[in-house]
Amino acid sequence: MTDPEVHHEVGLRLAEQGGRYTMLRQTLVETMAKAGRPLNITEILDDNPGTSQSSAYRNISVLIEAGAVQRVSGSDDHGRFELSEDVLGHHHHHLVCTTCGRVDDLVPSPALERAFAEAARRAARKADFDVTEHRFDLIGLCAQCR
Amino acid sequence: MTDPEVHHEVGLRLAEQGGRYTMLRQTLVETMAKAGRPLNITEILDDNPGTSQSSAYRNISVLIEAGAVQRVSGSDDHGRFELSEDVLGHHHHHLVCTTCGRVDDLVPSPALERAFAEAARRAARKADFDVTEHRFDLIGLCAQCR
DNA sequence: ATTTATGCAAATCGTTTGCAAACCT
DNA sequence: AGGTTTGCAAACGATTTGCATAAAT
Numbered sequence: 001m002t003d004p005e006v007h008h009e010v011g012l013r014l015a016e017q018g019g020r021y022t023m024l025r026q027t028l029v030e031t032m033a034k035a036g037r038p039l040n041i042t043e044i045l046d047d048n049p050g051t052s053q054s055s056a057y058r059n060i061s062v063l064i065e066a067g068a069v070q071r072v073s074g075s076d077d078h079g080r081f082e083l084s085e086d087v088l089g090h091h092h093h094h095l096v097c098t099t100c101g102r103v104d105d106l107v108p109s110p111a112l113e114r115a116f117a118e119a120a121r122r123a124a125r126k127a128d129f130d131v132t133e134h135r136f137d138l139i140g141l142c143a144q145c146r
Numbered sequence: 147m148t149d150p151e152v153h154h155e156v157g158l159r160l161a162e163q164g165g166r167y168t169m170l171r172q173t174l175v176e177t178m179a180k181a182g183r184p185l186n187i188t189e190i191l192d193d194n195p196g197t198s199q200s201s202a203y204r205n206i207s208v209l210i211e212a213g214a215v216q217r218v219s220g221s222d223d224h225g226r227f228e229l230s231e232d233v234l235g236h237h238h239h240h241l242v243c244t245t246c247g248r249v250d251d252l253v254p255s256p257a258l259e260r261a262f263a264e265a266a267r268r269a270a271r272k273a274d275f276d277v278t279e280h281r282f283d284l285i286g287l288c289a290q291c292r
Numbered sequence: 293a294t295t296t297a298t299g300c301a302a303a304t305c306g307t308t309t310g311c312a313a314a315c316c317t
Numbered sequence: 318a319g320g321t322t323t324g325c326a327a328a329c330g331a332t333t334t335g336c337a338t339a340a341a342t
Contacts, residue, residue: 020316020321041306052324057307059322073219077332078306095275106269115261120284123252128289129241135283138266143274166296166341187331198299203332205297223307224331 006033009087013066024051025059029068029083038072038080038094038103075139076101093135097142106138152179155233159212170197171205175214175229184218184226184240184249221285222247239281243288252284 010029011021031047032039039047044056060081063069068087072080074096080103085091091113095104108116120131156175157167177193178185185193190202206227209215214233218226221244228251231237237259241250254262266277 018321022315022322024323053306054308054325055323058309061308062322095269095273096281097275098278104273104275106273108265109268112261112265115258116282119254119258119282122255123241123284127241127250127252129243129250129284130287130292131284132244132286135242135281135285136262136265137281138269138275138277139281140278141276146274146276164296168297168341170298199331200300200333201298204334207333208297 003030003033006083006087010063010066010068013068013087014062017066019062019066022059024048024055025063027051028056028059028063032069032081032083035082037105038074038082040078040080040101042078044081072103074101074103094137095142096137096139097145098139099141099145102142102144104142108136112136149176149179152229152233156209156212156214159214159233160208163212165208165212168205170194170201171209173197174202174205174209178215178227178229181228183251184220184228186224186226186247188224190227218249220247220249240283241288242283242285243291244285245287245291248288248290250288254282258282 007021007026007029010025014021014025027048028044031044034047035043041053041056044060045051045053048056060069064071064081067084069081070084072082072094074080074094075098078101082088082105090107092105092107095106097103116134116136120134123129124131153167153172153175156171160167160171173194174190177190180193181189187199187202190206191197191199194202206215210217210227213230215227216230218228218240220226220240220242224247226249228234236253238251238253241252243249262280262282266280269275270277
């Protein structure tokens, strides 16, 4: 999904819940679209000078409620945020660096996703658990930290 | 690994860093061993009446540093703790309930682990990332919350 | 005796919220 | 005007820490 489409989609989702697609919300979405990986609050504020932290948090919450953004938990306890898979238009996993905390996106192979689906089916049967999604993270050292 | 072996192993690991395997530490380990799934602080304290919260946290930290316990992040922001895979003697994944936050252990099939290894290899090549471990969580509804 | 562990209360830190002013339609 | 959004400062909640006491070796 290209940038204009992303903004259009996010605008629609906000409108659906009676929210406005404010300038700040647009720049937050722009920041996340540019990054292509989950960002923490500091990184988001650095890319949006003059924005108050509380407004950033509040708008990210709104965007999460609208299904436009998702929260990602990395190795440290700082929350990270990125555009939702719905808005991005593709499913992906994460590479989590234990040293610097950076998280990168990783698009899985169809074969891997098939293995996940099979695992989910098995778990549903064995543990009587209703799987709605999965999370797969590779933990280790990023290129900069090796 | 059976219970006495778990205690012995944890005791060794603590001794290695000049720590003592206190009564409280033993009961904390006992609590986690009994549970067989990651517990949050409340659950741990409920099973150890009279223990102060700070002591629980402090000792869990010590056990984590000793490699005897690992922290697990679920759906909510409450940390959850369980015996480390080293001490348990087996690798596993997690079933995370989005409604009640409960996390259960799930031992993967060899086929799935093979798929993970392949994914790790691929990521290492493509993203120049040094994978040391992986995290696979199935998110959904547990039997009680369906 | 000397080191380590404990409990209490206070501090920390990421995140959330109350409120009054600014904004949009 | 009527609702939404903003920034500031204060509140929140999980976790950590300082300190004085208790326990273990």
